[in-house]
Amino acid sequence: xxxxxxxxxxxxxxxxDDLARVKAGLAAHGMPDxxxxxxxxxxxxLLVAMSGASRLLEIGxxxxxxxxxxxxxxxxxxxxxxxxxxxxxxEVAQAHMNAAGLGDKVTYIIGDAKESLTKLKEAGRxxxxxxxDADKEGYPVYLNxxxxxxxxxxxxxxDNILLRGRTTNMDKQxxxxxxxxxxxxxIASDERLISTILPxxxxxxxxxxx
Ligand code: SAH
Ligand code: MG
Numbered sequence: 001x002x003x004x005x006x007x008x009x010x011x012x013x014x015x016x017d018d019l020a021r022v023k024a025g026l027a028a029h030g031m032p033d034x035x036x037x038x039x040x041x042x043x044x045x046l047l048v049a050m051s052g053a054s055r056l057l058e059i060g061x062x063x064x065x066x067x068x069x070x071x072x073x074x075x076x077x078x079x080x081x082x083x084x085x086x087x088x089x090x091e092v093a094q095a096h097m098n099a100a101g102l103g104d105k106v107t108y109i110i111g112d113a114k115e116s117l118t119k120l121k122e123a124g125r126x127x128x129x130x131x132x133d134a135d136k137e138g139y140p141v142y143l144n145x146x147x148x149x150x151x152x153x154x155x156x157x158x159d160n161i162l163l164r165g166r167t168t169n170m171d172k173q174x175x176x177x178x179x180x181x182x183x184x185x186x187i188a189s190d191e192r193l194i195s196t197i198l199p200x201x202x203x204x205x206x207x208x209x210x
Pocket of ligand 1 (some may be wrong): 065083112133134138
């Protein structure tokens with residue numbers, strides 16, 4: 001019998017109660033389970049821990065799965081600001097963060113992330129870790145805003161940069177696909193960044209701001 005490489009890797013890890021609760025909560029609330037893949041969730045924890053980041057910004061909260069992974073990487077002081085369009089999603093995410101014992105580490109800002117980012121910039125806020133995972137059409141704007149809010153050395157991560165095969169299918173030319181292609185090109189070529197793009201799962205871009 002042959003299982004997939006991803007299934008094999010998952011089988012090595014114990015069930016994670018806090019993350020399993022998020023998955024169950026998404027189903028119970030009729031929300032889509034488009035949380036970050038388990039392996040990349042673990043990578044988010046590692047990247048936060050390895051970078052020593054303490055001011056985290058997430059764009060797209062859903063049910064709090066990636067929020068839990070990000071906050072788990074914090075050492076001591078530090079917190080997460082999470083931008084989410086839908087108030088009921090932010091409420092579900094907050095409940096899952098609370099249940100994981102991390103509720104006091106996160107602040108949700110409800111509304112279109114583009115407006116929230118402008119307000120954060122006007123307020124002079126800066127961050128040292130960004131997780132971009134909201135509407136794909138917004139990715140190029142989110143990248144520029146992240147660079148504008150970044151402290152030197154800040155980490156920028158972008159999820160789903162392969163769009164389940166659409167990114168590499170040249171018959172697909174819709175606005176999300178085109179936006180993600182420009183995001184990927186910018187990640188790879190912007191001289192302000194050092195980056196890599198991992199093609200596993202649904203693709204993950206990782207960069208630091210020089
Ligand atoms: N990061 C989450 C998954 C996010 S799914 C995780 O891995 O657990 C994408 C989320 O982005 C959804 O919750 C959706 O409501 C939100 N979203 C979509 N468009 C948005 C926008 N313009 N501004 C802020 N959030 C948005
Ligand atoms: Mg995602």
